[in-house]
Amino acid sequence: MKDKLLVTPPPHVKSPKAVQGIMLDVVIALLPAAIAGAVLFGFRSLLIILASVASAVASEAIYQKAVKKQVTVNDFSAVITGLLMALTLPPDVPVWMPVIGSAFAIVIAKQVFGGLGYNFVNPALAARAFLLAAWPLHMTRDWLNPMTYEALSTATPLVGFNVTGQSGLTLTQMLLGQRPGSIGETCILALLLGGVYLIARDVIDYRIPVGYLGTLAVGTWIFGKPGALFQGDPLSGILLGGAFIGAFFMATDYVTSPVTPRGRLFMGIGAGLITLMIRLWGGYPEGVTYAILFMNLVTPLIDRYVVPRYYGSGHDAVARKAAGGETR
Amino acid sequence: MEILGMILAGVLINNFVFMQYLGLCPFLGVSKGLDMATGMSGAVIFVMTVASTVTAALEQFILKPLELEYLRTIAYILVIASFVQLVEIFMKKTLPGLYQALGIYLPLITTNCAVLGAAMLNVTKSYGIALGTLNGFAGAVGWSLAIIIFAGIRERWKLMDIPATLDGFPLALISTGLMSLAFLGFSGLFGNLLK
Amino acid sequence: MNENKTFLGYDFVKGFIKENPTFALAVGMCPTLAVTTSLVNGFWMGVAVIFVLTFSNVFVSLLRKFIPDEIRIPVFIILIATPVVIVELVMKAYLPAMYDILGIFVPLIVVNCIIIHRAEAFAYRNRVLNSAMDALGSGMAFTLNLMVIGAIREFLGTGQIAFGSAVFPKAPLFEPAAVMLTPPGGFITLGVLMALLNIAVARVSKRKTTQSQSG
Numbered sequence: 001m002k003d004k005l006l007v008t009p010p011p012h013v014k015s016p017k018a019v020q021g022i023m024l025d026v027v028i029a030l031l032p033a034a035i036a037g038a039v040l041f042g043f044r045s046l047l048i049i050l051a052s053v054a055s056a057v058a059s060e061a062i063y064q065k066a067v068k069k070q071v072t073v074n075d076f077s078a079v080i081t082g083l084l085m086a087l088t089l090p091p092d093v094p095v096w097m098p099v100i101g102s103a104f105a106i107v108i109a110k111q112v113f114g115g116l117g118y119n120f121v122n123p124a125l126a127a128r129a130f131l132l133a134a135w136p137l138h139m140t141r142d143w144l145n146p147m148t149y150e151a152l153s154t155a156t157p158l159v160g161f162n163v164t165g166q167s168g169l170t171l172t173q174m175l176l177g178q179r180p181g182s183i184g185e186t187c188i189l190a191l192l193l194g195g196v197y198l199i200a201r202d203v204i205d206y207r208i209p210v211g212y213l214g215t216l217a218v219g220t221w222i223f224g225k226p227g228a229l230f231q232g233d234p235l236s237g238i239l240l241g242g243a244f245i246g247a248f249f250m251a252t253d254y255v256t257s258p259v260t261p262r263g264r265l266f267m268g269i270g271a272g273l274i275t276l277m278i279r280l281w282g283g284y285p286e287g288v289t290y291a292i293l294f295m296n297l298v299t300p301l302i303d304r305y306v307v308p309r310y311y312g313s314g315h316d317a318v319a320r321k322a323a324g325g326e327t328r
Numbered sequence: 329m330e331i332l333g334m335i336l337a338g339v340l341i342n343n344f345v346f347m348q349y350l351g352l353c354p355f356l357g358v359s360k361g362l363d364m365a366t367g368m369s370g371a372v373i374f375v376m377t378v379a380s381t382v383t384a385a386l387e388q389f390i391l392k393p394l395e396l397e398y399l400r401t402i403a404y405i406l407v408i409a410s411f412v413q414l415v416e417i418f419m420k421k422t423l424p425g426l427y428q429a430l431g432i433y434l435p436l437i438t439t440n441c442a443v444l445g446a447a448m449l450n451v452t453k454s455y456g457i458a459l460g461t462l463n464g465f466a467g468a469v470g471w472s473l474a475i476i477i478f479a480g481i482r483e484r485w486k487l488m489d490i491p492a493t494l495d496g497f498p499l500a501l502i503s504t505g506l507m508s509l510a511f512l513g514f515s516g517l518f519g520n521l522l523k
Numbered sequence: 524m525n526e527n528k529t530f531l532g533y534d535f536v537k538g539f540i541k542e543n544p545t546f547a548l549a550v551g552m553c554p555t556l557a558v559t560t561s562l563v564n565g566f567w568m569g570v571a572v573i574f575v576l577t578f579s580n581v582f583v584s585l586l587r588k589f590i591p592d593e594i595r596i597p598v599f600i601i602l603i604a605t606p607v608v609i610v611e612l613v614m615k616a617y618l619p620a621m622y623d624i625l626g627i628f629v630p631l632i633v634v635n636c637i638i639i640h641r642a643e644a645f646a647y648r649n650r651v652l653n654s655a656m657d658a659l660g661s662g663m664a665f666t667l668n669l670m671v672i673g674a675i676r677e678f679l680g681t682g683q684i685a686f687g688s689a690v691f692p693k694a695p696l697f698e699p700a701a702v703m704l705t706p707p708g709g710f711i712t713l714g715v716l717m718a719l720l721n722i723a724v725a726r727v728s729k730r731k732t733t734q735s736q737s738g
Contacts, residue, residue: 067491094698108711112502112718114488120481121506129509133707134700274513283516290513297510300480304362347706349557353636356552398612401630402604409600438596441553441634448627493721497549501714509707 019116023076025203029194030083030249036177036187041091042149045183049086052098056082059106069115077116081105084124084249087184088242088289089131092142092151097135101127121296122253128289140285143180156180158241159285165225167236174239185242195248204252207261211268212247213238219276243275246288256296263306271295331462333518338466341517344442345474346508350467351442355475356500358436365479369472371433373465375415376443379408380464383447384457404447409438442471477507534653538660545668545713546720550636554628555669556709562684565673567621568628569666571610575632576641577658578606583646584654590647599642600633607633637665676712680704
């Protein structure tokens with residue numbers, strides 16, 4: 001069978017055990033960021049993480065029970081969705097927000113399409129975009145100061161950085177996450193630890209985070225300083241905001257990212273460009289959520305048109321057929 | 329700059345489908361396959377661009393001087409309907425190849441409310457003929473982008489096991505909602521440059 | 524042309540369930556989503572559609588024996604565009620604020636698939652009285668749909684439902700979710716409503732079949 005090694009887009013049929021193993025790896029990789037978030041922003045952030053995970057798991061179980069499907073909460077995918085969603089929230093949001101957000105992520109963005117492997121947008125990000133549109137004030141104001149846990153009514157450093165091109169933070173502060181921001185986005189070291197673990201375990205493809213952060217860094221270097229070209233601060237551009245957690249943990253989602261190596265590079269570069277565009281010229285301070293969601297939408301098209309080149313021409317048609325259903 | 333801004337606005341920021349609720353019937357109906365979606369897109373881009381020019385000219389040279397603006401709706405829809413008919417006849421005779429590709433979509437376009445919608449938006453925003461044409465073109469490209477993205481997503485559904493209660497419109501609408509959530513990110517883009 | 528001399532009451536009622544414009548036929552999606560940010564907007568849009576639909580159905584039915592088959596669609600369009608212009612002028616004069624809110628969706632009634640669908644599928648083949656009943660039924664069902672969707676979105680999006688000066692509840696009970704007033708909220712609300720309705724219909728028909736089997 002020459003088709004045996006064909007790379008095809010989802011939905012894939014995987015054995016439950018393999019899924020569970022991969023998902024467990026992702027949970028392990030997210031733990032450092034979650035712990036860092038709990039240390040930096042205190043008990044409240046822990047509460048939000050727990051509420052979010054509990055809501056995600058409960059929503060999945062209730063929905064699957066209601067439609068009489070096999071309950072698959074033990075594959076850890078709902079745990080990841082809940083955890084990821086919580087890590088992208090400001091630490092001082094009311095606790096009902098992660099509960100609603102995770103329920104939205106699981107039911108509307110994932111389960112109605114048939115569950116794991118069939119969703120076309122990253123559920124955690126769709127839920128974050130939903131919460132941002134629903135309660136914009138909470139999502140842009142409920143920040144806490146790291147370590148002191150004081151409420152902060154000003155914007156995060158990224159907002160200032162977008163305007164002035166200067167972060168006002170030291171590299172150590174940025175790496176350790178000592179800045180206001182979403183629960184799991186600030187501690188770069190923890191995210192890097194998890195990301196490297198996932199790449200080493202072959203769970204994610206390095207092309208997406210490298211393409212994403214590389215594009216964002218170059219773009220910030222070129223356009224990041226207002227009124228001048230090629231004088232921006234690329235390092236702050238990728239360390240501030242949610243680019244790291246997005247690049248390593250959201251954009252790399254198997255189901256909603258391209259399958260081919262070239263397609264994955266496209267995904268990373270595209271997400272980097274849109275993030276930059278929204279940050280510098282858009283209506284929102286941060287564009288990571290929308291950039292990855294948009295790339296999720298075009299993933300089927302990338303998979304269809306960026307097919308791997310095979311030796312010989314006949315295979316191309318086979319790949320296309322597999323990628324996009326029959327062509328009429 | 330204004331030209332670029334207008335195209336960006338039409339395609340991303342004020343996307344007809346995701347932000348303005350225009351052209352939803354064909355968007356939901358003709359998005360089941362990529363070939364159909366691209367065919368329809370070609371037809372819509374052509375018709376909407378020219379229809380915007382024609383209706384803007386009609387407004388400027390006939391309705392406005394004669395103070396017949398209250399007849400706008402009738403005049404526009406008749407012009408659009410007959411224009412679509414004309415295109416169909418003309419294409420059949422002179423461009424049979426293109427007709428084969430786009431012909432079946434042409435009759436459907438009269439009821440695509442995006443075409444009349446674009447013409448009406450041009451009037452409310454009092455764009456002239458040139459800007460109106462550009463706006464119609466940008467809107468059509470945005471509509472096409474939306475339907476092609478959606479068709480790409482929907483083609484995968486052929487392999488899925490969707491419960492009957494969700495199949496068709498319910499799932500299509502929920503997906504459209506999720507897609508427009510992603511497009512919310514473009515709102516306000518280049519706001520300070522465009523105004 | 525087959526003349527159906529069906530029961531008038533049925534022609535009225537069928538628009539609500541069997542041929543419900545939104546939930547069974549899925550036509551007229553644009554206004555169904557665009558104007559349903561509140562109950563009142565949905566109501567006035569619905570009233571406009573009832574008028575246009577009744578007008579066009581009655582005239583299509585009256586003239587059905589004189590309209591040549593080949594050019595029926597252009598004739599339908601004129602018979603639809605005329606009442607739309609009347610609605611536009613009346614609304615502009617008496618409800619200018621509502622006219623501004625509904626915006627281009629008032630003139631766009633002319634391309635609303637419901638109206639041409641009823642003209643083609645019903646009025647062109649049926650008698651005047653039946654066609655009028657059909658229009659009233661479909662139109663009122665459409666209005667009811669818009670009001671229900673509008674009420675849901677208004678309640679979740681603002682925390683309250685207002686009709687004229689009556690506001691319920693007096694103070695919002697929860698933090699309203701602004702997303703419900705935006706396009707994503709509209710699409711998702713309608714999608715979820717349709718799914719719930721399908722589930723309800725499937726349950727009822729299942730119960731019926733099991734009853735008939737056991738009986």
